[in-house]
Amino acid sequence: MSQHLHTLDTVAHSKGVRTERTRLFAPAVREILGTVSPDLWAGMRAWPLWTMLAWNDIRQRYRRSVLGPFWITLSMGVFILLLGVIYSRIFAVDIATYLPYLTLGYVLWGFISQTTMDSCGAFQEGERIIKQIKLPYSLYVLRVVWRNFIVFLHTIVIFIPIAIIFGVKPGLTGLLAIPALMLLYINQLWVALALAVVATRFRDVMQIITTAVQIMLFATPVMWPVSSLGRSTIIAEINPLYHIIDLVRAPMLGTAPSALSWLVSAGTAVAGSVLAILLLRRGSRRIVFWL
Amino acid sequence: MAVISLNDVSVEIPIYEVAGASLRKAILERAVGGRFGRSGAHVTVSALRNVTFEASDGDRIALVGNNGSGKSTLLRVLSDVYPPTSGTVRVQGHVSPMFDATLGMSMDATGMENIWLCGKIWGLSHTQIEESIDDIVAFTELGNYLDIPVRTYSAGMIMRLAFAIATVRNPEILLLDEIIGVGDAAFFDKAFTRLQGIVKRSRILFVASHADAILKLLCNKAIWLKNGEMIAYGDIETVIASYRTVTA
Numbered sequence: 001m002s003q004h005l006h007t008l009d010t011v012a013h014s015k016g017v018r019t020e021r022t023r024l025f026a027p028a029v030r031e032i033l034g035t036v037s038p039d040l041w042a043g044m045r046a047w048p049l050w051t052m053l054a055w056n057d058i059r060q061r062y063r064r065s066v067l068g069p070f071w072i073t074l075s076m077g078v079f080i081l082l083l084g085v086i087y088s089r090i091f092a093v094d095i096a097t098y099l100p101y102l103t104l105g106y107v108l109w110g111f112i113s114q115t116t117m118d119s120c121g122a123f124q125e126g127e128r129i130i131k132q133i134k135l136p137y138s139l140y141v142l143r144v145v146w147r148n149f150i151v152f153l154h155t156i157v158i159f160i161p162i163a164i165i166f167g168v169k170p171g172l173t174g175l176l177a178i179p180a181l182m183l184l185y186i187n188q189l190w191v192a193l194a195l196a197v198v199a200t201r202f203r204d205v206m207q208i209i210t211t212a213v214q215i216m217l218f219a220t221p222v223m224w225p226v227s228s229l230g231r232s233t234i235i236a237e238i239n240p241l242y243h244i245i246d247l248v249r250a251p252m253l254g255t256a257p258s259a260l261s262w263l264v265s266a267g268t269a270v271a272g273s274v275l276a277i278l279l280l281r282r283g284s285r286r287i288v289f290w291l
Numbered sequence: 292m293a294v295i296s297l298n299d300v301s302v303e304i305p306i307y308e309v310a311g312a313s314l315r316k317a318i319l320e321r322a323v324g325g326r327f328g329r330s331g332a333h334v335t336v337s338a339l340r341n342v343t344f345e346a347s348d349g350d351r352i353a354l355v356g357n358n359g360s361g362k363s364t365l366l367r368v369l370s371d372v373y374p375p376t377s378g379t380v381r382v383q384g385h386v387s388p389m390f391d392a393t394l395g396m397s398m399d400a401t402g403m404e405n406i407w408l409c410g411k412i413w414g415l416s417h418t419q420i421e422e423s424i425d426d427i428v429a430f431t432e433l434g435n436y437l438d439i440p441v442r443t444y445s446a447g448m449i450m451r452l453a454f455a456i457a458t459v460r461n462p463e464i465l466l467l468d469e470i471i472g473v474g475d476a477a478f479f480d481k482a483f484t485r486l487q488g489i490v491k492r493s494r495i496l497f498v499a500s501h502a503d504a505i506l507k508l509l510c511n512k513a514i515w516l517k518n519g520e521m522i523a524y525g526d527i528e529t530v531i532a533s534y535r536t537v538t539a
Contacts, residue, residue: 049411056397056408063399063440129412132390134371285374289305 037277039284040193043138050139054147069154072110077158080106083223091228096166098225103162104249105222111152112188112241113213118144119192120199120206127291137280137287141196145189159252169254176251183265184244190272197276197283200290216241240268293384293463293494295346295369300378302339302364302519338364340519341378346495346512353506353527354499355534356516362499365516366390366466369497384494387414387462392453402437402444402452409456423459430455430485447478454482458489465493469500503531 033041043050062068083106084099091098119141123130126140162168170177199205217223220241229235236242243261250257283290339361346352354362367373368380370388395412396405406427410420428437431451433444441449467486483505490496490509500506506513506527513530515523523530 048417052408052411056400056404060397060399128391128394131367131372132370132388132394133412133414288372288374290307 037138037280039136039280040138040277043136043142046136046139047142049135050143051146053143054150057143057147058150069151072151073155073158076107076110076155080158087223091224093225093227100159100162100166100168100253101225101249102223103159104252105245107152107155107158108184108245108248109217109220109222110155111148112184112245113217114151115145115148115188115192116195116213117206117210118148119195120209122192122196123200123287123291130288130291137196137284138193141189141192144196145185145192149185168252170252171254173251173254173256176256177248180247180251180257180265183269184248186269187244187265187272190269190276193276194272194279197279197287200287201283220245240264244268293348294381295383295464295495296381297342297344297368298379298381300339300342300368300375300380301337302368302373303335303376304338304364304373306334306336338519339368339375342519342521343378344514344521344524346497348494350512351490351496351510352498353510353513353531354497354516355501355503355506355513355531356522357538359518360516361519362516363390363468364519365514366468366497366499369464370466382464384463386464386466387460387493388466388468389457390466390468392457393449394453394457396441396449396453398442399440401440402431402433405441405452406437406456409453410459413457413460415459419459427452427455427459430481451478451482454485458485460489462489462493464495465489465497467496467498467500503535506531 030041033044058069062071065071067074080099080103084095084102087102088095088098122140122144123137125144129135130137130140163170195205195209199209219235220239221229221236222245226233226236226242237260243264247257247261247265250261342361342365354365356362364373366388368375369382370386371380371382372388395409397408400408406424407420410423415423428434431437431448433448433452436444436448437452441452444452487509496509498506498509510527512525513523513527513534514521515530515534523533
């Protein structure tokens, strides 16, 4: 399949002067990923292109608006405040603990749900480019995930005033949120890669995912605390979405996440990445015909 | 040294009509055990059949043939967009396709922003774009318009900008698909001169077009395709002459 010697050249081109950065990656990673999934590796190396496309997507969406992407911040902030006041009464929990919990959960959910839905159309979005220039397929997915991560960075700022007002002190435990966020990103990336391939072939998948995402918001401890399940906490624990959300949320609220959450999230990251890479390999000679 | 060699290349394009692409049908096929035909079987169009040829430095090849004869498919095989269903494609050298000059253009971004955006998509490096900005600006004659969104441009202005960016590259192997002949007469002359510039810089050129006069100006060889098969490959005058006697 390597008859086309120029494929990598195209990518090397778009990297331009910033080639040195890739040397930060451990050579082992390069070796393994470059062999197992040349597409994903080449896609990652073309980061100047997909980060730019992602930024352009956002600017295009909010051009000529005064607040720009902060509109999402504002609407999410209002929603969280209103819901926080009402639901803290319903669940009979202290607003000082409920509101920070809801804020983090809902902002994280926003990232997960939007990325998941967007990824179904990742290749359709890039159809014009795909049909004209050979670029790694993973590039279009990396663009979708990065675009949503930028939005996430805009919305997570809601937590800052909330944390100050209600005196949330994460302390050193809060640092655990960084590796947790990286695990979330990896998990989101494989989900996006897998869905992008499958949803391009089977167009119904997008509808199924949209529905599933809506349902999962209510089935996952985002708006309700796990304690309200009483002795049925198993409902949360069998849900990998709970583990990945809590992994980021708990340290930011000052408690260490459970070992089970680390285990489940790392497990899905590994197994999911294998699945995604297999799908990408299978799709790489067909995706263009599915568009 | 740039070389292209195709050996017995065929491309079958699977057609997925709405029902075919749906999950329901895939599940049904699985469930009824292939009563609706072998699972995974689709209607396919054979867009290219057993094409074999070689091209090397200095070859300027015109692709001629009726609509649907496989010209665009062949260009997509050369640009590695379509993997061949069978046969081998060997390409030595960097391929630059230019099928649609406005590729990647963002209507809400300004002209200047589009220079960066499209330049990056075309595979230009940061420095390459920086170095060619003056040249692009001069060619487009858009002046201050470059600071306002492209959506306010006329079709001709968009074309001028797109064309200027797309022709900055230094391709080893250049693929053109019917992009010549857009814009007004004055622009056409200017664009054609610029096009000849990029063609001169390339080692191998492929152009698909129906405009014989332009093909004869740019090319020295021609490939005649009919229903996905290569009918002739050789000197441009001879091939176009025999193609025209058949179609005329």
